Amino acid sequence: MTDIAALPADAAVAGPSRFAFSRILRRHPTMLVGGVILVVMAVVSLLAPWLAPYDPIELNVVDRLRPPDEDYLLGTDAYGRDMLSRLLYGGRVSLAVGLCVAAFSTVLGLLIGVVAGYYRLADALLMRVMDGLMAIPGILLAIALMTVTRASIEVVIVAITIPEIPRVVRLVRAVVLSIREQTYVQAAVAIGTRFPRLLRKHILPNTLAPLVVQATYIFAHAVLVEAYLSFLGVGTPPEIPSWGNVIAEGRLYVQIAFWQVLFPGIALALMVLSINLLGDGLRDLLDPRLSRRA
Numbered sequence: 001m002t003d004i005a006a007l008p009a010d011a012a013v014a015g016p017s018r019f020a021f022s023r024i025l026r027r028h029p030t031m032l033v034g035g036v037i038l039v040v041m042a043v044v045s046l047l048a049p050w051l052a053p054y055d056p057i058e059l060n061v062v063d064r065l066r067p068p069d070e071d072y073l074l075g076t077d078a079y080g081r082d083m084l085s086r087l088l089y090g091g092r093v094s095l096a097v098g099l100c101v102a103a104f105s106t107v108l109g110l111l112i113g114v115v116a117g118y119y120r121l122a123d124a125l126l127m128r129v130m131d132g133l134m135a136i137p138g139i140l141l142a143i144a145l146m147t148v149t150r151a152s153i154e155v156v157i158v159a160i161t162i163p164e165i166p167r168v169v170r171l172v173r174a175v176v177l178s179i180r181e182q183t184y185v186q187a188a189v190a191i192g193t194r195f196p197r198l199l200r201k202h203i204l205p206n207t208l209a210p211l212v213v214q215a216t217y218i219f220a221h222a223v224l225v226e227a228y229l230s231f232l233g234v235g236t237p238p239e240i241p242s243w244g245n246v247i248a249e250g251r252l253y254v255q256i257a258f259w260q261v262l263f264p265g266i267a268l269a270l271m272v273l274s275i276n277l278l279g280d281g282l283r284d285l286l287d288p289r290l291s292r293r294a
Helices: 009-027 029-046 083-118 120-134 138-148 153-180 183-190 195-232 243-253 259-286 288-293
Strands: none
Touching: 029 083, 029 259, 083 120, 083 153, 083 195, 083 243, 083 259, 120 153, 138 153, 138 195, 153 195, 183 195, 195 243, 195 259, 243 259
16 A cells, blocks of 8 residues: 655645546536537637627628628628627627626625525515515516616616526525524624624635526526517617627528528527536535535
């Protein structure tokens, strides 16, 4: 038997770290697949100004409804605009909306959920407000906001974020209610530990794992809702390429130019699928019960 003490110090330290990442990928291949697809789509979308062969909003009536060929790899739409360029720029909109909605709803939901779960007096009031927000459909809220403001990506982000906050609040509140009754937390309170220290040492570490997984699902849902709103005409303005309004414009010509709906639909499905695969892998990785079972 090899004596661990006899091994070099760097080997003893580097061994677990060297193989930890590969072991995680073997146990959670869906996370690898989803992560790779999402990273590739994100990089391609972010590099759209350099990768797009044409201006996504430039009209070219001569080449309208042109099928995919060597000049237009994904064809053109009814106004002669290059579909590949519009897809690349549309991915930027979906990524921006998804990331902003996931970040804002997670941060705000965490703050409200911690207060509602830890302070009993604030719990009843805050949760009734959250119940009221959950009753507002995101599409109706977006339509209402569009009537008082001009169409923009910022309005879409606000309209999608507001209904997502109560879901995060309920998740965080449930975790905090469970942690608050634990013996070690009650002992810390008994010896006079202040709330900021309790939050940093006990509450946040226990809410991090479910919160990260929830954020990935919010990301995917926000991408879909943005496409729904743009398809209905209450999302991003028409001059900004978005997968939703690209599909909406192409649905009128789907029988003679199917590529206007097919390619943005595939891109939307791939992005949502990759985010969900990544979220499932993170759930399996961060949940200790699933990790022990694996």
